[in-house]
Amino acid sequence: MSARAAAWSLALCVWCASTSAQAHKPSDTYLTLTVLAGQVTGQWDIALRDLDRALSLDADGDGALTWAELSRRERTVTDYALAHLALLTPARPCKLESQALALVEHSDGPYARLPLTAQCPQGSEQLTLNYQFLFDIDAQHRAVVRVVEADRERTLLLHAASRTLTLARKPAGNDSAPSMIVEGVRHILGGLDHVLFLLALLLPVVLRPELETGSGRARIGAALRDVFKVVTAFTVAHSLTLGLAGLGIATVPARIIEPAIAASVAIAALDNLWPMFGKDRWSVAFALGLLHGFGFSSALSDGGLSAGGLLRTLLAFNLGVELGQLAIVLLFVPVAFLLRRAWFYQFVVMRCGSLAIAMLSLAWLYERIGEG
Amino acid sequence: MTGREVDARSTIANTRVGEPARVGRAARVVLIATVGLVLTCGLSASSARDAIRPRHGDQVVARVPARSSVRVQELEILRRAAAEAPDDLARALRLARAHIEASRREGDPRELGAAEAALSPFARLADQPSELRVLRATILQARHDFDGSLAELALALEQTPDDLQALLTSATVWTVKGDYARARTNCLALAQLSSSAISAACSAPIDALTGNAARARSLLESELAQARAVAERSLLLSLLGEQTYWMREWESAKAFFEQAVALDPDDRYTRALYADLLLDQGAAAAAYDLVARFSADDALSLRAALAAKQLGRSDAGTRLERLQQGFRDSRLRGDAIHTREEARVWLALGKTDRALDCALESWAVQHEAWDARLVLEAAEHSQQSRVAPVLAWLRETGFEAPYLRELAARLGKSK
Numbered sequence: 001m002s003a004r005a006a007a008w009s010l011a012l013c014v015w016c017a018s019t020s021a022q023a024h025k026p027s028d029t030y031l032t033l034t035v036l037a038g039q040v041t042g043q044w045d046i047a048l049r050d051l052d053r054a055l056s057l058d059a060d061g062d063g064a065l066t067w068a069e070l071s072r073r074e075r076t077v078t079d080y081a082l083a084h085l086a087l088l089t090p091a092r093p094c095k096l097e098s099q100a101l102a103l104v105e106h107s108d109g110p111y112a113r114l115p116l117t118a119q120c121p122q123g124s125e126q127l128t129l130n131y132q133f134l135f136d137i138d139a140q141h142r143a144v145v146r147v148v149e150a151d152r153e154r155t156l157l158l159h160a161a162s163r164t165l166t167l168a169r170k171p172a173g174n175d176s177a178p179s180m181i182v183e184g185v186r187h188i189l190g191g192l193d194h195v196l197f198l199l200a201l202l203l204p205v206v207l208r209p210e211l212e213t214g215s216g217r218a219r220i221g222a223a224l225r226d227v228f229k230v231v232t233a234f235t236v237a238h239s240l241t242l243g244l245a246g247l248g249i250a251t252v253p254a255r256i257i258e259p260a261i262a263a264s265v266a267i268a269a270l271d272n273l274w275p276m277f278g279k280d281r282w283s284v285a286f287a288l289g290l291l292h293g294f295g296f297s298s299a300l301s302d303g304g305l306s307a308g309g310l311l312r313t314l315l316a317f318n319l320g321v322e323l324g325q326l327a328i329v330l331l332f333v334p335v336a337f338l339l340r341r342a343w344f345y346q347f348v349v350m351r352c353g354s355l356a357i358a359m360l361s362l363a364w365l366y367e368r369i370g371e372g
Numbered sequence: 373m374t375g376r377e378v379d380a381r382s383t384i385a386n387t388r389v390g391e392p393a394r395v396g397r398a399a400r401v402v403l404i405a406t407v408g409l410v411l412t413c414g415l416s417a418s419s420a421r422d423a424i425r426p427r428h429g430d431q432v433v434a435r436v437p438a439r440s441s442v443r444v445q446e447l448e449i450l451r452r453a454a455a456e457a458p459d460d461l462a463r464a465l466r467l468a469r470a471h472i473e474a475s476r477r478e479g480d481p482r483e484l485g486a487a488e489a490a491l492s493p494f495a496r497l498a499d500q501p502s503e504l505r506v507l508r509a510t511i512l513q514a515r516h517d518f519d520g521s522l523a524e525l526a527l528a529l530e531q532t533p534d535d536l537q538a539l540l541t542s543a544t545v546w547t548v549k550g551d552y553a554r555a556r557t558n559c560l561a562l563a564q565l566s567s568s569a570i571s572a573a574c575s576a577p578i579d580a581l582t583g584n585a586a587r588a589r590s591l592l593e594s595e596l597a598q599a600r601a602v603a604e605r606s607l608l609l610s611l612l613g614e615q616t617y618w619m620r621e622w623e624s625a626k627a628f629f630e631q632a633v634a635l636d637p638d639d640r641y642t643r644a645l646y647a648d649l650l651l652d653q654g655a656a657a658a659a660y661d662l663v664a665r666f667s668a669d670d671a672l673s674l675r676a677a678l679a680a681k682q683l684g685r686s687d688a689g690t691r692l693e694r695l696q697q698g699f700r701d702s703r704l705r706g707d708a709i710h711t712r713e714e715a716r717v718w719l720a721l722g723k724t725d726r727a728l729d730c731a732l733e734s735w736a737v738q739h740e741a742w743d744a745r746l747v748l749e750a751a752e753h754s755q756q757s758r759v760a761p762v763l764a765w766l767r768e769t770g771f772e773a774p775y776l777r778e779l780a781a782r783l784g785k786s787k
Contacts, residue, residue, distance in 0.1 A: 024668055025698060026481040028705050048434035049482070056439070063438030068429030102423035103433055107697040110434045113423040139492050140485030140515070142705045157706050160492075251422075252414030260410050267403070277403065278396020287400075287407040294414070 025108035027134060027141040033116070034148040035127065035167050036179065036313075040087060040094065040118040045104060045111040046133075051077055053137055070112075074101060078114060084133035087118045094120035094127070129165040131158045180313050184320020187296055189327070193261050193364065194292055196357050198328055200268035201230050201285050203350050206333070206340040208279070220337070227333050233282040234289040235325065239318050241293025246314040257294045259368040264288035265361035272354035296321060447474065454490060461497075461504065464490050468507050475514070479640055479669040484511050502528035506538045516709040516737060518545050534565050543574050550739035550765065552578050569595045569604050573611060580615045581741070583770025589615060606636040613642065617649050618741055618773040625649055633662075640669055647675035656682035670698065674713050681720050692717055708733065715746045724750045732758060739765060741773060748779035759783060 027050050033042035048065060052058055057073055058065045070077070078098045087094040098114045105111070120127065134141040143158040149168055156165060188194050205226045211219045244250040268288065271277055277284050296317075339345040426433060437444045450470050454463040468490040475483035488511050494504060505528035512521040525542040528535055539562045546555035559574035572595045579588035589612070596608045613628035629646035632639065643662060650659035660679035666672035677691035699714050711734035718727035728750035735743045744762045751759045765771075766780050 024478075024480040024482065024670070025701060026705065026707070027485055028701070049436055052434070052436040053482070053486075058436050058439060061439030063436060063440070064432045065434040065436050066429060067426040067431045067433050070433055071429070100425065102425050104423040107694065107701045135489070137489055138482060138485035139488035140481070144704055155704075159706075250415055252411060256410065256414040260407075260414075276396070276399040278393060278400065280396075283400050284403060287404045290407060290411060 027138045028144055029133065029141075030106070030111070030144050030146075031131075032146045032148070033129070033167065040116075040120060040127065040167075042116040042118075044081065044085070044098075044114045044116055045106065046081060046114065047106070047108070048103075048110045048112060049108075050134055050138070050141075051080075051112060054134065055080060077101065077112065081114055081133065084131070086130040086132075087120065088128045088130060089121055090126065091121050091123075094118040125168065127167040129158075129167060131163050131165070135160040135163070178316075180316035181320035181323065184296075184317040184322075185324040185327075186320070187317075188321045188324035191295070193265050193361065194295070195328060196361065197261075197265045197268055197288070197292065198231075198234065198325060199332065200265060200272060200354060200357050201234065201281065202227065202329070202332055202336070203354060204272050205230065206336045207346065207350065211337075211340065223333070223337050227329065229280075229282040230285045231325065231329055233286040234292070235322060237286045237289030238293035238296060238321070241290045242296045242318055242321070243293075243314060245294050245297030246317070247311070251297070252294045254298050255368075257291060257298070259365055260291045261295045262361050262364035262368050264291050266358050266365060269354045269358035269361060273351060273358070443474065443477075446470065458493060461494055461501070464494060465503055465507060468511075472507065472510055472514075477638060479666075479671070481514075484514055487511055500527070502531040502535055502538065505531075506535060506541065509538070509541055513541065513545055515707075518549055518737065521545050522549075533561070536562065536566055536570075539565075540570070540574060543578075547578055547581070548738045548740060550769075552582055552769070569599050569608065573607055576611055576615070580618070581769055581771050583772060585615065585619060585772045602635055606632050606639060606642070609635065610639065610642040610645070613649075614645055617645060618771075618775075620774050622649070622653060640666065640672055644671045644675055647672070647679070651675065651678055651682065654682070660685075670695075670710070670713065674716065678716065678720055692721065708737075711737075712743060712746060715750060719746070719750060728758065735762060741771065741776070744771075744776055745773075745779070748776060748783060752779060752783060 027047065029047070029050070030045040031042065032044075033040055048057075048070070052065060055073065055076060057069055057077070059069045059072075078101065082096050082098060085096060087096055096116060096118050098116055101112045101114050103110050104113045129145070131143050131145075133143070139160050141160070144155065145158055145165060146155045147153070147165070147167055158165060206223055208222070208226060211222050213219075241250075245252070268284070271281070271284070336345065336349075339349075439445065439448070447467075447470055450463070450467040454460070454467045457463055468487040471483045471487035471490060475481065475487070487507070491504065491508060491511075494500070497504075505524045509521040509524035509528065512518075512524065522542065522545055525538050525545070528538045529542065532538070539558045543555045543558035543562065546552070546558065555578050556575065559571065559578065562574050563571040572591045576588040576592050579585070579591070592608055592612050592615070596605065596612065599605045599608055609628050609632035613625050613632055616625035616628060626646075626649060629642060629649060632642045633646055636642070643666075647659045647663045650656070650662065656679045660676060660683060663672040663675045663679070667676070673691070674695060677688065677695055680688035680691050695713070695717055699710050699717075702708075702710050711730045715727045715730035715734060718724070718730060728747065731743065731746035731750050735747055744765060747759055747762045751757075763780055763784070766776060
């Protein structure tokens with residue numbers, strides 16, 4: 001190519017490059033890490049295009065990477081990736097492991113999702129992430145790192161000139177279980193839709209006619225029995241689906257669950273005003289409770305807990321949810337029982353309250369359907 | 373019990389015994405069935421964000437550059453050569469140049485990252501040859517780091533004042549930044565060293581922007597009459613198309629663009645401009661046909677999405693949403709180089725406030741006709757007064773584009 005022609009071809013490049021945005025997308029990986037006292041878990045999304053650049057995965061070179069070609073070299077892929085990622089403590093490095101990868105879509109195409117678990121030595125508060133992936137092949141490669149720590153969540157960028165990140169870990173001696181229990185409590189108390197659902201179920205319980213007959217103890221017993229049935233049904237249902245979702249056995253997308261939960265609150269509240277379901281509402285509590293369990297589990301997955309199955313974490317979280325629920329019940333039911341004959345309770349709390357809950361939850365329903 | 377303490381529900385329960393129980397049971401059954409249905413739908417709903425392991429080995433999971441293609445093989449040869457001799461700057465330069473060429477051809481920014489990686493071992497060389505600096509400047513410019521690019525070019529020109537590529541790139545970037553005096557200086561230096569066609573390609577755009585559109589036009593046309601090489605001709609045709617486009621001389625522009633795209637179908641930049649022309653004329657179907665198959669290219673898929681919207685196609689919404697997801701990912705990684713495209717999408721969606729924000733963001737970095745136009749269009753609908761810099765630019769440059777002048781006049785009147 002003569003110098004002149006070379007200048008022309010570059011001239012074309014020069015004029016076009018200044019104005020139009022580039023096509024495709026530059027190289028990024030998406031790394032999520034959840035740092036709890038006990039261990040670090042996460043996932044790493046790496047573009048198949050980048051893995052092919054590094055490892056020539058397209059064995060027959062025809063430009064179409066098949067699942068067979070990829071899975072045949074899955075071990076190589078995982079080893080290569082982990083060789084370029086390190087989690088360090090002042091003492092020694094954590095042991096990083098991955099399990100079977102899966103495929104996921106991002107805006108520029110398919111990525112391999114590598115689940116990550118790290119075994120870190122106890123007693124170290126400071127973790128350093130050392131990221132060395134792909135810079136030797138692509139100097140503009142970036143890692144979008146989302147770090148979920150005990151008290152905060154942040155998103156940071158790593159690039160060729162900045163390859164390390166410091167993560168904070170809660171001091172050793174703290175088991176992860178207590179923190180997950182707290183998380184569970186936080187999620188039910190902070191989840192207004194769950195709280196209102198429970199209250200909507202409980203509001204009419206103390207108004208059952210059985211509570212007016214018999215001795216004081218029998219009345220309390222009757223009340224407790226009803227509360228117990230409803231709350232237990234709700235508990236069993238949401239624990240079941242929370243477990244299924246938390247262990248990755250069954251999941252429902254948030255865009256379906258969130259409106260469904262809002263609808264469940266509305267149904268429970270409206271049933272207080274216009275009774276449809278009869279006296280024994282425990283089956284209603286159970287059916288709708290199934291939905292709420294999936295709602296709780298999205299809190300877990302947002303925190304980056306993978307389907308790798310931290311059963312202990314799950315149980316602790318669920319325990320937290322039940323404790324929070326118990327708190328609500330213990331606070332509400334005795335007061336409601338004592339006030340049950342007052343006009344204030346029957347009209348204002350029960351009827352207006354149910355109406356307010358219904359309207360609020362219908363508003364949520366409208367909002368959440370819009371987002372889906 | 374007093375009347376007040378009787379719950380309405382217990383009244384019903386006492387008067388009609390069998391029926392409400394049946395109704396209640398039926399309602400419960402319906403509820404349970406509904407919940408079951410919702411959960412079944414939910415469980416089977418596969419979200420695109422769910423990670424899956426395919427079942428069949430011959431399922432294609434990704435499209436990658438085919439190693440069977442000649443160009444990819446050439447790159448591989450150069451890459452291996454550079455890897456064998458890591459201290460050999462010449463090999464690294466050849467590799468980087470090939471990657472830059474690939475990025476232009478495919479519209480793939482990963483190739484720019486690869487080019488930069490090829491050059492990075494030499495970043496700390498005490499003695500940086502101007503060739504190295506010029507390639508680095510090209511990469512920086514493509515990522516919209518115009519100041520970084522100019523810095524490298526200044527150093528390159530210090531060493532070799534007659535570097536054709538450095539002068540040309542420098543002129544381009546100064547023009548983008550709106551410093552026409554410096555751009556002209558580069559073009560004058562160029563004129564002494566290169567053919568009249570290159571010199572015209574350098575100076576004509578500056579002339580067009582600074583109120584000398586007629587001179588620019590005649591210069592380019594006379595060069596076109598003499599030009600023989602395909603690369604020369606397609607460049608001149610593209611420039612002529614662009615100028616006549618801004619002057620709203622539709623027929624001439626269309627003719628120029630048609631010829632340019634026919635000569636060089638891989639020239640995505642010209643194709644995008646041609647699509648803009650067709651969109652402005654309301655020929656959305658023609659615009660769509662021109663760009664629809666280039667779905668991997670951001671610039672062209674933008675025009676395809678806009679054409680789809682104009683045509684009222686059912687996939688318009690999905691196309692625009694996909695573009696916006698790409699913009700979000702770009703910002704997530706810390707880039708802000710798609711602000712012009714973002715502004716155009718917001719305008720197409722009727723969100724003029726956000727369009728104006730993006731257009732002004734783009735204007736802060738580059739002063740091109742399209743950026744000026746987007747600022748004025750977004751401001752016209754949202755009645756804002758942040759357009760002062762663009763109005764000043766129009767006044768100072770004397771840019772004759774009729775549409776921009778109209779917009780400016782209208783905005784001026786409404787203040």
